[in-house]
Amino acid sequence: MPATLHVVATPIGHLGDMSPRALETLREVDAICAEDTRHTRQLLAHFGIERPLLALHQHNEEAQVAQLVGRLQAGESLALVSDAGTPLVSDPGYRLVRAARAAGVRVSPVPGACAAIAALSVAGLASDRFAFEGFLPARAGARRERLARLAAEPRTLIFYESAHRIEESLADMAAAFGDGRHAVLARELTKLFETVFDGTLGELRQRVAGDPNQRKGEFVLIVDGAGDDADARVAEGRRLYAKLAGHLPPSTAAKLAAELSGAPRKALYGGG
16 A cells, blocks of 8 residues: 555444445554544454554644654555544544645545534535534633624534533524524434434424433534524624623614614614
8 A cells, every 4th residue: 555644434323334445444554543542443343453553632633743744754554533433524633634745645535424414414404505613612602602603604504512511502502593593403323322303493402401311422413504684684683782782781782783784673682
């Protein structure tokens, strides 16, 4: 196998989704760069693959890149995998890929599972244009600010979320986008307890709050983009109002936000 950095997708749950090409590649490379070597070792053992493993994660990637590129330039072939799914999609690895390409090393994708695309394929929401946002900020203030900036986004929005923040994120989305915005919540895709629910953000909040099982596992949340121009104006007006209200009286903030966005003032501030 000529010197190549192979970016190899692995299953997000169901091991039957491991492609024959991925298995062949992992058997033939000189070493495998893995986000969590313990996790990847278990995956390789399941398929009877024994290859040297090199830890490459967000805390050491920058320090490891030069050494790995050196190995590639010396003629070795390496594979890059993440814990699950397609590497670099909300996972480390882009620094290594960028450095390898800059050094003239061939970088080749071995496609496969990706939770974001798998969820989008079953969501029933517009998929001709979408924006992948990955994980929202853990801190509430930063998360709400990010969502406020996305409220007027017309494209379908795709988020990843963890079990311990799913309720808070749904609440913040409902506040930023409105309880009535349509969304799909996909949990544990391709795994034994896979669920996919659709409804308004308000309905999804109630479902998750009322069922402890729906607060476990890994989540992909897909939210419909802002609708017609009127919806987009209201979303933008709310974003502006949230910014201005920290510096101005509420009525003044609402007036300015309405003038700048074209949204009705009453939709932004209940003070008349």
